[in-house]
Amino acid sequence: MRLYDKRQLSLLTALLLSIAQAHGQSDSNTFTLQQAIDYALTNNAEIGVMQARIGQAESQLGESLASFYPQIKASLSYQHSDNPAQAFSMIIAQRRLNLSDGTDFNHPGGVDNYRPQVTASYALFRGGQDYYRQQAAELGIASSELEKAATRNHLINNVTASYYGYLAAQDAHKVSQRSIDAVTSELQQSRIKFDAGTLLKSDVLSLEVQLAEAKDNEIQTANAIEIAKAMLKTLLGMDASQDFGIADAGLTNLPATPSDFEQLLTQALGRHPALQAAEKRVAIAEQQLNIAQAAHLPRADAFVSYGSDSKDLAFSSNRDNVTAGVMVEVDVFSGFATQEKVHKAEHELTAARESARQTRLQVEQQVKTAQLKLLEALNRQQVTSTAVTAAEEALRLVNEQRQAGVVTVTRYIEAEVARDKAQSREISARFDALRAEAELKQATGFWN
Secondary structure, three states: OOOOOHHHHHHHHHHHHHHHHHHHHHHHOEEOHHHHHHHHHHHOHHHHHHHHHHHHHHHHHHHHHHHHOOEEEEEEEEEEEOOHHHHHHHHHHOOOOOHHHOOOOOOOOOEEEEEEEEEEEEEEEOOOHHHHHHHHHHHHHHHHHHHHHHHHHHHHHHHHHHHHHHHHHHHHHHHHHHHHHHHHHHHHHHHHHHHOOOOOHHHHHHHHHHHHHHHHHHHHHHHHHHHHHHHHHHHHOOOOOOOOEEOOOOOOOOOOOOOOHHHHHHHHHHHOHHHHHHHHHHHHHHHHHHHHHHOOOOEEEEEEEEEEOEOOOOOOHHHEEEEEEEEEEOOOOOOOHHHHHHHHHHHHHHHHHHHHHHHHHHHHHHHHHHHHHHHHHHHHHHHHHHHHHHHHHHHHHHHHHHHOOOOOHHHHHHHHHHHHHHHHHHHHHHHHHHHHHHHHHHHOOOOO
16 A cells, blocks of 8 residues: 655645535536526626615615704814905904004904804705605615616526527537437448449438538537527626536426416516506606705705804914804796706606506516417427427338338438427427516516
């Protein structure tokens, strides 16, 4: 038995760990449908954008709530003036007025004034604008969350459709490979028969043409796999260089027959996030109209300021002063700006209502289209499944007749092509049904 020193054991351990990590990473990049959906919801860039918009809406709500709190400011100002009125005012504010020192108030000279000051203000009434802004901001958060749900709903549908498209391309590729194997085997036998003088050259050439067509179809299906893989990587937020694979889930179960249209539409209208988001935008537009109309009302603010005036920066409580008051103002004439803001808000409300109506019509159309696609795909699957059984049996019989020399190679090729087309149509119908089911779930807001 060979003995290893500590250094060799550590190197061997590191090698085994690296192999295990590489194997684990490969397994982690092989996705079932649910794993692909979960990965996309975590890593898709569009979901990240929608989450950032929710954060923006929350910050906007915090900004609107700031209007309900007092506003406090600190300031420091400096003035220098030899204007008699201003200079005299600054001397009085600094508590330095002395009538016995012979000051010439007509020629006071330059006077410096430093004023550190703290000012607090509070909005007593703004015509309800602060309240309406708060309501609009809260609706904005709800709208952003619903838009994220709509994006999530759409993303899950796209991932599901692309996942099934990938599996469909794989199955189609397997069919094309089986066709190549079958035609290649028949071509080899035909060449032997041709060399023996028992088969025509035209039969061999027909098989070569069939083999070329099968190889062409194999190239197309292989490319379809790569295209579906690239689309899935984009949806999952993966780089092009990352490894990626699909787990063979054995998807044989077909969707159930969908409910009637009225029931599906009721579900969609009650939970579709895009429609709910459109309704929230209408409510936001209503609050914006209230804000614009409130500008016609007066505004009242209370304020208080505490400061000190001095000829230098030395602070003294003997020179401090307090000013407090209430100011009420109203726009008597703003050059029609307020009226135009109201008109603008009215038009925005009309646009939001029309957009919500359009969204409802689109949801109705999506539900109807998805229902019809699912019904069509299910019916096609039944027909194509029967066709595949018949085509395989026909090919078996033709092959037996071919071996017995009863039929020509042309008839065999026709049976082979018919079988391959039937299998391709059956694969297409099966995965079209699964994709249609995903579209119907999206249309009804199933993944809300």
